[in-house]
Amino acid sequence: MGDTEGWDKEHKDWSQIKDKLLSAYLSAFLQKVMSVPRHGILYVDGFAGPGTYDDGSPGSPLGGWVLASA
Numbered sequence: 001m002g003d004t005e006g007w008d009k010e011h012k013d014w015s016q017i018k019d020k021l022l023s024a025y026l027s028a029f030l031q032k033v034m035s036v037p038r039h040g041i042l043y044v045d046g047f048a049g050p051g052t053y054d055d056g057s058p059g060s061p062l063g064g065w066v067l068a069s070a
Contacts (some may be wrong), residue, residue: 018047019060024065033037043068 011019022045033041043064052064058066 011057023063
């Protein structure tokens with residue numbers, strides 16, 4: 001196995017791409033889902049890192065929460 005120390009400290013290129021794709025998908029998905037009365041939505045990101053990275057950029061859990069709160 002590779003070194004996993006500090007994997008969640010820096011917003012790496014692949015993570016930025018994932019966050020952009022997730023944001024685009026969640027925006028469209030949430031607009032559709034939120035237009036129908038429901039009891040709630042459960043959002044699970046099995047590959048979520050921290051809420052924010054050391055440089056202050058938002059991670060996917062925070063990005064999903066911001067979109068759902070809008």
